[in-house]
Amino acid sequence: MRLIAFSLVFIFSYLVCYAQKQLQPILEVPAKSEISIINEDGTSVLPSGRTLTPAGELIRITHDPFGLAISPDGKKAISLHNGVFTVIHTSDLDATRVPSYDRSIVSPLSDGSFLGVAFDPDNKTIYLSGGDNGAVIVYDVEQMIRIDSISLNGVVDGKNFEDSFTSDLVYQNNELLVLDRGNFRMVRYDLHKKKITASIPVGRQPFGLAISPDHKKAFVANVGMYSYSLIEGLTEENYNEMLISRHPYADNSKESIEGTIIDGKTIPGVGDPLSPDAMSVFTIDLTTNTVINKYKTGSQIGEMVEDAEVVGGASPNSIAVGEQYLYVTNATNDNIAVIDHKIGEIVKHIPVEIDQRIDRYRGSLPFGITLSKDEKTLYVALLGMNAVAVIDIKSEKTLGLIPTGWGPTRVRLSEDEKEMYVISCRGLGAGPNGGEGFVAPPQGTYIGDIQLGSFQKIAIPNSSQLASYTKQTIDNTFREVMADPTDPNPLPIYPGAKESPIKHIVYITKENRTFDEVFGQMEGVNGDKSLARFGINAEHTLPDSLRSGIEIMKVTPNHHKAAKQFALSDNFYCDSDASIHGHHWMVGVIPNEWVESNSSVDKTAKLFSPAPGRRFPGSTGSMDPEDYAEIGGLWEAMERKGLEFYNFGEANETAHVRETWSDTLTGAAHGVMVPMQKALFSRTSTNYAGYNMNIPDQFRMNQFEEEFTKMWLKGEEEMPSLITVQIPNDHTASPRPEDGYFSSASFVADNDLAVGRILHFLSRTTYWKDMLVIITEDDPQGGVDHIDAHRSILMMAGPYVKRGQISHTHANFGSILKTIYNILGVPYVNQYDVTASLLQDFFTSIPDYTPYTVEPHDPRVFNADKAMQRYNKWVDWKSIMQGPEMDDVDIIKKEFKNN
Incomplete structure (x- = not known):
């Protein structure tokens, strides 16, 4: 018996050890x-699933502060927002917003503002970047009055400068040094003589500015990649006739460098991305007003970083200066360039270290930077990490991390260096913007407005406190958990853990809706039915003239049916506020400092202006070359893995495109020549309309079904591993009754029918047996939600998706990308991918091949035939219900059962 008992214990112990070893x-x-x-007195949970426990004292201020200055006497801080600045008394953190919400204090900033703020030595006069109006505003913060407005426009040395755009600025010795991102220059303005004394050309989109301690040199960080050109011969008069229907070329290609011909039109190139003017740091000799050095900091395009080619510029953005060395934050590379400005050489790069488990991935995004007086320590605001890094210069080591609000942008030290001041662009997050008990704040309920920024005062920590802060920062960012790589779940626990039965993924992106608006009334979810204006009983969404006698209206019957047949999350959040951020996040590119600040400022495009910076792309639904991550995102990751992909509609929209009902080839017509990501250019449909609210989603579905059938059902090509599809009309627009859009609900109903159609179509193809369909929104900005304004829609469909599942796992775009990467065996790209939630609760190892059958739309809400009439087309229900011509549903079901 003892032997038997011993044997059983041994076997049990072996099995436990074996299981643990797996x-x-x-x-x-x-x-x-x-x-x-949001928990102002404790731990806040962000849309990403990361947490916040900000160090020191924190107050919430107006959203998106990107400029910060401390008065010479240390008593006041000024944070600069778009068209707003906040005066903060550092002793008690008492804050005054200018303008005040009650308008008793008026704003001196008429056209926004951008980055630049500086104090005069008198401690009361401040200088503010006027941004779009090309001015510097002079303001007295004691009397709360505007003193002067200094225009950067005008003639300097015989050259007339127009359409200036004020960026960063610095005060020194009764003069201002001011960056003009409109004209790619630095301006010197004598405050005593009240005149511009010099205009010095610098690189593209000058962003950061600093002066050497001896005041003899100025340093400029340029975040622009190209000076964008127009189609040759394009004028205001022939504009509409000259536009082309697509991006002109792939980035860093022969065509983008040298130019090309499209439709008989001459398309100028944008030049070499390695140009000295592109993403660089300039040194200006202030005694001669000449540029004496140009530095290309960080990893350069075309280099290899851990077996991956660099595709994005370093994005050098902010500068700290010592007696001999210059320190520049390279946001894309997560490092600090060290430049010996006396000999004019880059001497090294110091990596920002977070934790060895994620340091190989990018995503901390160093932004604001400050140097200690003894020049031994750097303090760096990490936009992507919600922390300030403390870096020892001699050892090149990150000594620790100090937890901040969401998205820190600037860090400054007090005069005695006993305290630091930090601003964060998103503070503690947004929180709810509707529902029972919600009280609208004075700034309104739009997500970008209620997402207040933050100002922190933090005592400089000793080594023990810094170690505690560092641990807290890591705990706020990720946790290590144990998982079984042999788990039968179709979603592997990491890329390459095992082979998934899912071989094809269709990633569908919609526009602008929150969870409650569509699913708030659904049983079993954490919803608020009072907010479900786009649900299935939403008669209140019609104008009164059309509502008479209508009791039940179906706005989103396909969303509800698909959610019940397949799986839905009620705890998914967009990391983004608006499309500018969303179309970056959703393809695995974390918005850098340029995207964040540029998207949060009033700006006017002037395509025919002599100021080259006025033709900047602007950051919207396309990924501009200024925005690229070091080794790219989803597209580049797929290409490196050797997996094919194809894109319907994403990345076609730059900031200056025309979008009319007839721009159906890509949804846009281009006049400013902006490259597309090289990996994506040849894999994007030129006969599918991306974002354009003048085109029905039903038209898009016709395009999709036709091209899919031609290439992968009737053609010889196999369906790619990944297809991305943009179906944008739930963004909504102004009603067009003549086109069948009676109200905002009409656009959502159009979108709902498109979702139903694509599921109906895909589930009747031979690829359905190993397909996963992911449906989400790129951002939540148009809606309201009782949990958080970022909460949005995530649905999954396919044979291996658990039927009737409501997932309560906290999810974000990183979770979606982790799902794609893990299934297809594609290595992660950034820190948000690797640390995201694993969404295994969406899946089952027992497939159900039942196809989806589309639900008809409610013609009282949306008239599909009216929407299509200008194209001389209509919704062919017989063809739609039949599905792809080559497939017989009964045969497919039989094949699925055999498999």
């Missing part, structure tokens, strides 16, 4: 089981 660590966000929430 488990492997993976990283996930700390709030995987929680909802997003």
Whole structure:
């Protein structure tokens, strides 16, 4: 008996050890089981699933502060927002907003503002970048009055400068040094003589500015990649006739460098991305007003970083200066360039270290930077990490991390260096913007407005406190958990853990809706039915003239049916506020400092202006060359893995495109020549309309079905591993009754029918047996939600998706990308991918091949035939219900059962 008992114990112990040996660590966000929430006195949960426990004292201020200055006496701080600045008394953190919400204090900033703020030595006079109006505003913060407005426009040395755009600025010795991103220059203005004394050309989109301690040199960080050109011969008069229907070329290609011909039109190139003017740091000799050095900091395009080619510029953005060395934050590379400005050489790069488990990935995004007086320590605001890094210059080591609000942008030290001041662009997050008990704040309920920024005062920590802060920062970012790589779940625990039965993924992106608006009334979810204006009983969304006698209206019957047949999350959040951010996040590119600040400022495009910076892309639905991540995102990751992909509609929209009902080839017509990502250019449909609210989603579905059938059903090509599809009309627009859009609900109903059609179509193809369909929104900006204004829609469909599942796992775009990467065996790209929640609760190992059958739309809400009439087309229900011509549903079901 003892022998038997011993044997049983041995076998049991062996099995336990064996099972434990099979488990492997993976990283996930700390709030995987929680909802997003703001807790001003404790731990807040962000849309990403990361948490916040800001150090020191924190106050919430107006959203998106990107400029910060401390008065010479240390008593006041000024944070600069778009068209707003905040005066903060550093002793008690008492804050005054200018303008005040009650308008008793008026704003001196008429056309926004951008980055630049500086104090005069008198401690009361401040200088503010006027941004779009090309001015510097002079303001007295004691009397709260505007003193002067200094225009950068005008004639300097015989050259007339127009359409200036004020960026960063610095005060020194009764003069201002001011960057003009409109004209790619630095301006010197004598405050005593009240005149511009010099205009010095610099690189593209000058962003950061600093002066040497001896005041003899100025340093400029340029974040622009190209000076964008127009189609040759394009004028205001022939504009509409000259536009082309697509991006002209792939980035960093022969055509983009040298130019090309499209439709008989001469398309100028944008030049070499390695140009000295592109993403560079300039040194200006202030005694001669000449540029004496140009530095290309960080990793350069075309270089290899850990077996991956660099495709994005370094994005050098902010500068700290010592007696001998210059320190520049390279946001894309997560490092600090060290330049010996006396000998004029880059001497090294210091990496920003977070944790060895994620340091190989990018995503901390160093932004604001400050140097200690003894020049031994750097303090760096990490936009992507919600922390300030403390870096020892001699050892090149990150000594620790100090937790901040969401998205820190600037850090400054007090005069005695006993305290630091930090501003964060998103503070503690947005929180709810509707529902029972919600009280609208004075700034309104739009997501970007309620997402207040933050100002922190933090005592400089000793080594023990810094170690504690560092641990807290890591705990706020991710947790290590053990998982079984042999788990039968179709979603592997990491790329390459095992082969998934899912071989094809269709990634569908919609526009602008929150969860409650569509699903708030659905049973079993954490919803607020009072906010479900786009649900299935939403008669209140019609104008009164059309509502008479109508009791039940179906706005989103396909969303509800698909959610019940397949799987839905009620705890998914967009990391983005608006499309500018959303179309970056959703393809695995974390918005850098340029995207964040440029998207949050009033700006006017002037395509025919002599100021080259006025033709900047602007950051919208396309990924501009200024925005690229070091080794790219989803597209580049797929290409490196050797997997094919194809794109319907994403990345066609730059900031200056025309979008009319007839621009159906890509949804846009281009006049400013902006490259597209090289990996994506040849894999994007030129006969599918991307974002354009003048084109029905039903038209898009016709385009999609025709091209899909031609290439992958009737053609010889196999369906790619990944297809991306943009279906944007739930963005909504102004009603067009003549086109069948009676109200905002009409656009959502159009979109709902498109979602139903694409699921109906895909589930009747031979690829359905190993397909996953992911449906989400790029951003939530148009809607309201009782949990958080970022909460949005995530649905999954396919044979391996669990039927009737409502997932409560905290999810974001990183979770979606982790799902795609893990299934297809594609290595992660950034820190948000590797630390995202693993969404295995969406899946089952037992497939159900039942296809989806589309639900008809409600013609009282949306008239599909009217929407299509200008194209002489209509919704062919017989053809739609039949599905792809080559497939017989009964045969397919039989094949599925055999498989």
